[in-house]
C-alpha cells in the first residue's frame with residue numbers, strides 16, 4: 001500500500017484548470033520532489049493534499065484511507081503537516097515560542113511544549129537563536145523556524161513548500177542535511193522545490209507538473225533528461241535544440 005496516493009486530482013478556478021487529472025504516489029520513508037515551472041499548480045496540489053482546498057474532482061488517500069478535503073487541523077493531528085512558501089513567523093514571539101506553537105498540538109502543558117520546541121530547534125539548527133525574536137532572523141533563519149513549527153507537530157508526512165527559496169548556495173548546502181536527517185528520523189517528506197541542486201541531492205523520486213498536468217515521474221536524473229520537462233522549463237523546441245537536433 002502506498003503511503004500517500006494522489007488520484008486523478010483536478011482543481012478548476014473559473015476557466016483555469018490549475019491542476020488537471022494529476023496522479024502520483026509517495027512511498028513511505030522517501031523524500032519525493034514535486035517540481036515544475038511557475039504557475040504549474042504545485043502549491044494548489046499541496047493545498048489540496050493538506051486539506052486547505054477541496055479539489056474539483058479526484059481523491060487523496062493516506063495510508064489507504066481517503067482524506068480528501070479533511071480539514072487541515074484534523075490532518076495535522078493525524079500526522080500530516082505542511083510549511084508555507086511565504087514564511088510568516090509570529091513577529092512578537094521568540095523563536096522558542098514560534099516553534100512551540102506547533103508543539104501545542106501534542107502537549108497541553110506549556111513546559112512540555114517548550115521542551116519539545118527546544119528539541120526541534122536543535123534538529124533545525126536554531127538552538128543558538130531560541131531567545132531571539134523570530135522577526136529578527138535572516139530569511140534562512142525564518143525558513144528554519146517555519147520548518148521547526150511544522151516539525152513540532154510531530155508529523156509522519158511533511159509537505160515542504162519551497163523551504164530553500166531565497167537562500168544563497170551556502171545556506172542551501174547547510175539545510176540539505178537537515179531535511180535528510182528529518183527523513184532519517186522517520187518522517188516521509190514531499191517537497192516542492194525550484195533549487196535543482198537540492199532536488200538532485202535529496203529526492204529519490206520526482207514528479208513534474210506543467211500547466212496542471214504530471215508530465216514526468218522518475219529519479220531526478222531521469223526527469224531532467226526527459227524532453228517534455230526540458231521544454232516545459234525552456235520552451236517548445238528547446239529539447240531538440242539542446243541536443244543539437246534542430247537549429248533555432
Ligand SMILES: Nc1ncnc2c1ncn2[C@@H]1O[C@H](COP(=O)(O)OP(=O)(O)OP(=O)(O)O)[C@@H](O)[C@H]1O
Pocket residue numbers: 013016018036037038039040041042043044045
Ligand atoms: N485561489 C485561486 N484562484 C484563482 N486562481 C488561482 C488560485 N490559486 C492559484 N491560482 C492559479 O492557479 C495556477 C497554479 O498556481 P500555483 O500557485 O498552484 O502554481 P505553482 O506551481 O505553485 O507556482 P509557483 O512555483 O510560482 O509557486 C496559477 O495560474 C495561479 O494563478
